[in-house]
Amino acid sequence: MASATHTITEEESQAHPMLDAMVVRFAGDSGDGMQLTGGQFTLSTALAGNDLATFPDFPAEIRAPQGTTFGVSAFQINFGSTAIETAGDQPDVLIAMNPAALKVNVNALREGGLIIVDEGEFSPRNLAKAGYDANPLEDGSLAKWNLVHFNISQLTLDAVKPFGLGNKEALRCKNMWTLGLALWMFDRERGPIIDWLKTKFAKAPELAEANIAALNAGHAYGETVEIGGQVHKHHIDAAPAEPGLYRTVTGAESLSLGLIAGAQLAGLPMFFGGYPITPASAILHHLSRLKEYGITTFQAEDEIAAICAAIGASYAGQLGVTSSSGPGIALKGEAMGLAIMTELPLVIVNSQRGGPSTGLPTKTEQSDLYQAVYGRNGDAPMPVIAARSPADAFDCAIEAVRIATRYMTPVMLLTDGYIANAAEPWKVPDMGGYEPFPVEFAEGSAMEPDNDQVMPYRRNADLARPWIKPGTPGPEHRIGGIEKQPGTGNIDYSPEAHAEMTRLRAAKVDGIAESIPEQEVCIGNWSGKLAVVGWGSTFGPIHQAVRRARMRGLDVSHIHIRHIAPMPRNMSVLLKGFERIIVPEMNTGQLKTVLRDQFLVDAKPLNKVSGHPFRIAEIEAAIEAALA
Amino acid sequence: MNDVTKITTAKDWASDQEVRWCPGCGDYAVLKAVQRTMPDLGVAREKTVFISGIGCSSRFPYYMASYGFHTIHGRACAVATGTKLANPELDVWIITGDGDALSIGGNHTMHLLRRNLDCQLLLFNNEIYGLTKGQYSPTSRVGTRTPSTPFGSVDRPANPCAFALGSGARFVARGIDVHKNLPDVLKAAHAHRGASFVEIYQNCVVYNDDVFAPFTDKSVAADKQLWLKPGEKMLYANGTKGLALDMEQHMLKVVDGDSDEVIVHNPKNRAVAHMLVEMPVASFPVALGVLYEDPAPTFDSAVIGQNAAASAGKKPDLQALVSKGQTWQVEKEPRAE
Numbered sequence: 001m002a003s004a005t006h007t008i009t010e011e012e013s014q015a016h017p018m019l020d021a022m023v024v025r026f027a028g029d030s031g032d033g034m035q036l037t038g039g040q041f042t043l044s045t046a047l048a049g050n051d052l053a054t055f056p057d058f059p060a061e062i063r064a065p066q067g068t069t070f071g072v073s074a075f076q077i078n079f080g081s082t083a084i085e086t087a088g089d090q091p092d093v094l095i096a097m098n099p100a101a102l103k104v105n106v107n108a109l110r111e112g113g114l115i116i117v118d119e120g121e122f123s124p125r126n127l128a129k130a131g132y133d134a135n136p137l138e139d140g141s142l143a144k145w146n147l148v149h150f151n152i153s154q155l156t157l158d159a160v161k162p163f164g165l166g167n168k169e170a171l172r173c174k175n176m177w178t179l180g181l182a183l184w185m186f187d188r189e190r191g192p193i194i195d196w197l198k199t200k201f202a203k204a205p206e207l208a209e210a211n212i213a214a215l216n217a218g219h220a221y222g223e224t225v226e227i228g229g230q231v232h233k234h235h236i237d238a239a240p241a242e243p244g245l246y247r248t249v250t251g252a253e254s255l256s257l258g259l260i261a262g263a264q265l266a267g268l269p270m271f272f273g274g275y276p277i278t279p280a281s282a283i284l285h286h287l288s289r290l291k292e293y294g295i296t297t298f299q300a301e302d303e304i305a306a307i308c309a310a311i312g313a314s315y316a317g318q319l320g321v322t323s324s325s326g327p328g329i330a331l332k333g334e335a336m337g338l339a340i341m342t343e344l345p346l347v348i349v350n351s352q353r354g355g356p357s358t359g360l361p362t363k364t365e366q367s368d369l370y371q372a373v374y375g376r377n378g379d380a381p382m383p384v385i386a387a388r389s390p391a392d393a394f395d396c397a398i399e400a401v402r403i404a405t406r407y408m409t410p411v412m413l414l415t416d417g418y419i420a421n422a423a424e425p426w427k428v429p430d431m432g433g434y435e436p437f438p439v440e441f442a443e444g445s446a447m448e449p450d451n452d453q454v455m456p457y458r459r460n461a462d463l464a465r466p467w468i469k470p471g472t473p474g475p476e477h478r479i480g481g482i483e484k485q486p487g488t489g490n491i492d493y494s495p496e497a498h499a500e501m502t503r504l505r506a507a508k509v510d511g512i513a514e515s516i517p518e519q520e521v522c523i524g525n526w527s528g529k530l531a532v533v534g535w536g537s538t539f540g541p542i543h544q545a546v547r548r549a550r551m552r553g554l555d556v557s558h559i560h561i562r563h564i565a566p567m568p569r570n571m572s573v574l575l576k577g578f579e580r581i582i583v584p585e586m587n588t589g590q591l592k593t594v595l596r597d598q599f600l601v602d603a604k605p606l607n608k609v610s611g612h613p614f615r616i617a618e619i620e621a622a623i624e625a626a627l628a
Numbered sequence: 629m630n631d632v633t634k635i636t637t638a639k640d641w642a643s644d645q646e647v648r649w650c651p652g653c654g655d656y657a658v659l660k661a662v663q664r665t666m667p668d669l670g671v672a673r674e675k676t677v678f679i680s681g682i683g684c685s686s687r688f689p690y691y692m693a694s695y696g697f698h699t700i701h702g703r704a705c706a707v708a709t710g711t712k713l714a715n716p717e718l719d720v721w722i723i724t725g726d727g728d729a730l731s732i733g734g735n736h737t738m739h740l741l742r743r744n745l746d747c748q749l750l751l752f753n754n755e756i757y758g759l760t761k762g763q764y765s766p767t768s769r770v771g772t773r774t775p776s777t778p779f780g781s782v783d784r785p786a787n788p789c790a791f792a793l794g795s796g797a798r799f800v801a802r803g804i805d806v807h808k809n810l811p812d813v814l815k816a817a818h819a820h821r822g823a824s825f826v827e828i829y830q831n832c833v834v835y836n837d838d839v840f841a842p843f844t845d846k847s848v849a850a851d852k853q854l855w856l857k858p859g860e861k862m863l864y865a866n867g868t869k870g871l872a873l874d875m876e877q878h879m880l881k882v883v884d885g886d887s888d889e890v891i892v893h894n895p896k897n898r899a900v901a902h903m904l905v906e907m908p909v910a911s912f913p914v915a916l917g918v919l920y921e922d923p924a925p926t927f928d929s930a931v932i933g934q935n936a937a938a939s940a941g942k943k944p945d946l947q948a949l950v951s952k953g954q955t956w957q958v959e960k961e962p963r964a965e
Contacts, residue, residue, distance in 0.1 A: 047956050192954060238958075247955040257950055264946055271714050290949070292939035296713055296931060301739040305706035308699065308736075312679070312710025315697055316718065320710065338700050394950075428955065431947045470695035470711070470718055473674040478643070478690050480698025490645065491690065 020236060021080025023088030024182070027105045028097030030064055030073045033175040038075025039423070040179055040196065044188040045079045046248045046425050049238025052079040053540060055087030055613065056421045060278070060361045067129040072104045081237035085389075085540030087422065089615040093185075095178055097121060097152070099130035106142065114146045116181070118174065120153030152177055152218075159217035163210040173214035180218025187235045190219060242427060249426040251390040251419035252282035255349065258397025259283075260293050261431065262347075263319045265398065266405045267438040269294035271313030272321045273306035278361040279417040280325045280351040303328035307335040307348065314344040315479075317441060317469035319401060323349035325417075326368045327358065333376050336410055340380050340505065342479045343457075343465045345404035345411075347397075352416040352536075354611050363611030364418035366536045367587035372412045373565050373594060379502050381509040383407070384564040386414040388539035391426040393419060396562065398434065403512055405439050408464040414564070416586075418537045418613055442466030446475040457489040462515075463508035510566050519568035523547060524557025527577030530626050533603065535561045535591050538584050538614055545619035556623050564594070572599045580626050582606050584619050633672045638663045640673065643693045654805035654830035655684060658752065659691055661810040662721075668811070669818050676719045679708045681728035684759050685752035685830070688723040702733025705740040705749070709927075712745055716928045719818075720747040726767040727757050730786050734766075741795040743927035744822045748814070751788055751825070752805075754832040755839050762835035774835075789905035789919060792825040793898070799824040800901065800920040804844055805831060809855060809917065816918050822926045843914045854913040856893045856904075858921075863890060864913045871912075879903060882912060895921040 026041070028034045035056055045052050055076040064071030078088030090110040096102035098121040106115065122137055136142055137149050156177040160170045176197070183190055194212050201208035222233075249257075263270040272295060274284035288297040296313075300306035303324055310320030324332065329350045339346045352368045354360030368375075372384045383403050387393035393415055400413040446466045447454050454477040457465050468475050477489065485492035486500050523546055524531075534542045539560050546558040559574065561567070575581060575595065581603040583592040589605035596603050606622045608614055641663040649655045666676070676694035680686035682701035689696025695718075699707045704722045712720045722740075729737045729751050740749070756774070757763040763776040767788065771780040792800045799820040803813040805828055817824035829840045838845075843852035854864040854871070862871040863885050870890030874881040880903045883889050894900070901920035907913070 043954055047954065049956070049958065196954075241958045243958050245951060245955050245957055247951070247953045249953075260949070261946055264944075269714070271710060273710065291935045292942040293944045293946075293949070296935060298709070298713065298931075300706065300709075301735055304703060305709070305736055305739070308703040308706035309710030309713070311699075312697075312707035312712075313714035314710075315707070316711045316714035318714040334700055335703065342697075428951045431950065469715070470677045471674055471715060473672070476673055476693060476695050478645075478692075478696035478698065480689070480696075481700055482698065 020082050021078060021084060021088070022093070022186070022234065022236060023076065023078045023091045024093040024095070025074055025076040025091040025105060025108070026095050026178070026182075027072055027074040027101035028175070029066055029101065030059060030061065030071045031066060032073070032097045033172070034073045034075050034097070037175040037179050038077060040193050041182055042077055042248060042423050043196075044183060044193060045077065045186075046246065047192055048186075048188055048236075049241070050079040050081060050236055051084040051239035051241070051425060052077055052423075053084050053087045054078075054423045055418065057612075058362055067098060067100055067126050069100045069104050069130055072101045074101070074105055079236065081239050083239065085543050086613065086616060089617050095182065097174065097178070099126050099132055099136070102136065103130045103132065106145070109145055111144050112146060114148065115142060117147070117149045118152035118178075119149040120151040155217065155221065156214050159214050160210040163206050163213065165206070165210055169207075170210070173211050176211045176214040177218035180215040180220075181222050182218075183215075184219045184222030185234060187233055190215060241425070245428040246425050247428055248423045249390050249394075250282070250421060250423045251387065251393045251415055252279075252351075252421070253286060254390050254426065255387065255393040255397050255413075255415060255420075256283050256286035258394035259287070259321055259347065259401065260290065260295065261394070261434065262398040262401025263294065265434055265436045265438075266319060266401055267436070268317075268319040268405070269296070270321060271310055271318040272297045272323070273300050273308075273310040273313075274298070274323050275300050275303045275306045275328060277303075277325045277328045279353060279420045280323050280328070280349065282420060283323045283349060283351070303331040304335060307332040307346075310346055311335060311339050311342075311344060314339070314346050315342070315470070317467070317471075319345065319347070319405070321347045321349070323351070325351050325353050325361075326355045326371065329368065329371060330375070336382065337376050337378060337380050338481045339410040340376070340382060341481045343408045343505075345408055345467070347400045347404050347411050347413055349413045349415065351420045352414060354609070360611045362417065364416045364537065364613060365586050365609060365611065366414075366416055366538070367590065367609070368414065369535070369564065369587065369590035369594070372414055379506065381506045381565070382410055382412055383509055383512055383566065384412045384414065385562060386536045386564055387419055388536060388560060388562065390419055390422055390424050394426075394429065402437050403515075406437060406464065406515070407462055407508060407512055408467060409509060414536060416537050439467065441472070442468045442475065443472050444474055453488065455487050455489075457484060458487050459504065459508075463504060463511055513563075513566040513569045516563050516568060518570045519559065519561065519574055521574075522558045522560050524550060525555070526557070526574065528557060529555040529578070530580045530582065530623065531557050531559050531575065531578040532619070532623065533559045533561065533575070533581055533583050533591070533595065534585070535564060538586060541614040541616045541619050542584055544616045545623060548616070548620055549623045554623060554627055556627065561591070564591070567598065575599050575601045580604070582622055582626055584608070584614055584622065586613070633670055636667045636673065638667060641666045641693050643691050645690045647691050648687065649684060650834050652833040653684070654754065654832070655688070655752065657805040658685075658750070658810070658828055658830060659688065662814060663692070665811040665814045665818075668815060671719050675717060676721070677711060678721045678723055679704050679711065680723040681725075681733055682759070683725040683728045683757070684754075684832075685723055685725045686728060702728055702731070703736060704728070705733060705736035708747055709740060709743075709745055712747060712928050713931055716746070716932055720745075722747055722749040724749065724751050726751065726753045726755060726765045726788065730788060730791060731766045734791075737791070738795040741792055741797040741823050741825060744796070744798055744924055746822055746926040746928050748817045748824045749826065751827050752830040753788055753827050754830045754836055755785070756832050756836035758832050758835055787905060788827045789825070790902070792827075793902055793905060793920065797825045797920070798822045798922050798924045799918070800905070801826045801918045802829070802914070802916045803827075804829045804840070804916065806844075807916075813917060816921075820921055821923055842909060852909075852913050854915050856895075856915060856917040856919060858893055858895050858918070860893055861890045862893055869913075880907060880912070895919070898922065
């Protein structure tokens with residue numbers, strides 16, 4: 001399971017990992033509702049008790065020209081009765097709603113895999129738009145796969161005829177027909193989806209009825225028609241899971257919930273400053289609906305205003321939070337320095353995407369690690385935490401709030417487009433199990449007893465300064481971005497003051513290592529021939545690859561780093577216990593550089609910058625090569 | 629608010645920090661005017677926050693004995709927005725300059741004004757970059773010779789009050805650093821609920837000395853300064869001249885003070901306010917005091933109001949929140965036995 005709640009058993013690690021799993025990819029035009037179809041299929045999969053991981057892959061264009069290859073939107077889901085940690089290397093089933101979707105996705109399909117296409121869309125015009133010279137359904141070019149085609153468009157039109165919809169509206173129900181067929185293929189309940197359609201179309205009951213009719217028709221088609229080939233009922237057992245209440249969650253959802261939980265555990269209202277940017281906007285959307293949790297959301301005029309307003313709110317005693325993606329984080333850089341200098345708590349969320357510049361807005365990458373760790377002017381140390389999966393983002397967000405408020409520092413929380421959009425089952429946490437970390441604002445304690453001198457930069461054992469809210473009578477004081485005198489915080493450019501304050505700012509952040517857990521090994525021995533060290537959303541493919549390699553008797557361990565800065569205090573000793581280290585990253589080798597720099601270890605990079613997550617096989621091959 | 633706000637004096641508002649502007653700088657006069665005005669406003673030091681950007685004027689908060697935040701270049705408005713939304717009880721003053729508010733921070737100034745955040749924004753306009761040693765600024769006149777424009781600047785200047793009106797400001801006023809009327813302008817700005825935009829002509833004695841002398845010098849002050857008062861005729865030059873509407877050209881014109889045509893200042897008249905801020909200095913006086921004031925709901929009250937309305941009747945329950953959506957129960961591990 002890609003969540004933190006499941007521990008791999010010995011029995012599971014012996015099993016063939018793909019034996020009880022299935023990878024299905026839905027692909028169609030941007031307007032075909034593939035993400036919606038995938039989302040509902042995910043829900044039914046979760047309700048069936050399978051473990052799962054998803055990978056939504058959609059174009060940057062909202063509505064690219066219909067039928068073109070660059071307008072294709074796809075949703076991949078890997079589900080099974082064993083622990084699932086990635087969206088799957090190769091689909092077993094591809095459902096393609098038009099020629100362009102077939103063309104873009106078919107080569108990802110494993111040999112012998114099943115293709116289901118809507119032949120009604122394979123008109124000469126659509127074939128030409130997709131760049132096909134001949135109809136692939138007829139020319140034998142798909143021979144290495146198992147091809148099944150029928151006229152889904154016409155079957156949908158027939159099914160929704162009684163509801164008197166226009167042709168265009170009626171064809172919009174195609175995705176529900178397809179979903180119906182998929183539900184039949186994998187032995188799923190239709191009930192929850194019918195309920196969902198009724199809620200979704202509550203204001204247009206005829207649309208609800210039409211969609212339900214299409215869903216039922218697709219299901220009945222599977223039930224009654226001899227389609228042949230591999231299209232038969234598959235039943236996949238429920239995956240092992242700890243008993244408890246489960247739901248599906250995307251990274252954007254769980255991260256938002258984690259921020260709320262963190263603010264509540266700190267006893268603070270939250271101020272969230274954001275500016276729309278893909279793929280970070282979903283966090284702003286989630287939080288803006290939850291005002292009853294003491295949340296103020298502010299859509300600012302730009303990225304800079306978003307972080308500055310959050311800093312202004314932290315100054316006034318709320319938990320300031322801002323969120324963006326790489327380009328926006330770049331704009332916030334100077335303000336992060338201000339938060340470091342004024343030592344105010346702040347959480348900065350970066351939902352990474354491919355870069356530089358505008359880069360690949362809807363594709364995933366982990367290439368902002370340098371930016372997070374180093375990307376500011378001056379010596380500007382800042383804690384950095386990275387989430388590894390949608391479910392893990394919840395705990396990471398709480399941890400970010402804890403560090404920010406305890407140490408009076410901005411904290412960078414890294415996630416990425418894959419985590420933000422992907423869904424996985426999540427064991428609903430028992431909030432009673434989280435230790436509160438209530439914030440105490442300073443009042444008279446921030447003043448020297450004998451002369452009433454305000455000491456906004458006097459430090460506690462953690463080297464944190466007091467948080468003094470404006471509105472507090474007595475310790476009125478001024479802060480700013482200029483270098484200051486230790487203790488009083490008065491402007492001080494002297495060499496001694498700058499050297500001492502630089503030292504203190506670094507020592508404070510280094511000291512956070514004392515309050516974070518020691519680094520653990522997720523799978524394998526604590527020393528040996530090879531460690532595969534990762535961070536962020538590469539967790540899934542690394543974990544599976546290491547597990548498979550160990551099943552074949554290879555001496556390899558998986559180390560996953562959540563705390564990028566500062567690193568856990570035992571990291572140096574741990575890494576030096578391995579003969580070789582490889583670091584798979586969706587960038588050109590950023591964590592690798594940090595590890596080499598901090599620990600003088602010979603960490604070797606394994607890089608992928610295609611905008612897509614690693615495949616398990618790619619990492620497996622690297623493990624084999626390293627141990628050959 | 630505190631039930632009893634302590635009665636203060638100007639001295640109570642001066643911090644223990646040594647003031648470090650150039651001798652003769654107009655900023656000293658503005659600082660004194662603000663420190664003298666604060667006791668008359670009946671506000672508490674602990675509820676008052678001065679927030680500034682970067683520039684000579686932005687050192688201002690260090691010299692006030694209230695709370696203060698010296699932020700980064702151009703961003704005072706953005707920081708102030710977060711501070712005010714987080715605690716609407718605070719009395720927020722933004723201190724900024726022509727470069728800070730109209731060049732690097734122009735975007736934030738515009739949005740603060742259109743949103744109408746309840747605060748006072750004092751823009752110290754000296755038509756020059758002082759702290760960086762004298763480059764021309766977005767308000768410098770064409771032909772200004774500076775280290776970065778040795779042959780004279782070629783770009784047309786921004787007009788701060790016209791910018792403010794264009795951004796949707798509901799309070800626009802002008803003052804002069806050393807003028808005795810400045811405290812009255814500050815009081816009016818403070819009394820206004822919403823974003824109060826005050827342009828203060830401030831003399832930079834080192835890099836742009838006497839740039840405002842054509843209307844601030846004692847010898848011409850009476851003839852070139854029109855101090856506006858609500859409900860009173862727009863008269864200047866000791867009452868010998870006044871402003872009237874040229875109905876053919878649809879613009880303002882100068883007439884004799886005793887003419888029936890002289891118009892009465894109605895601060896709510898936005899169209900006239902636009903004309904007042906755009907008057908060419910050569911043939912018209914400079915309009916000073918409260919040029920425009922027409923209160924509207926403030927951003928902070930709207931945000932707080934919506935937060936309250938959206939939360940009404942809802943009980944925050946974190947456990948319920950995380951348990952939302954379509955859930956399923958796993959009773960026991962499917963293959964535990």
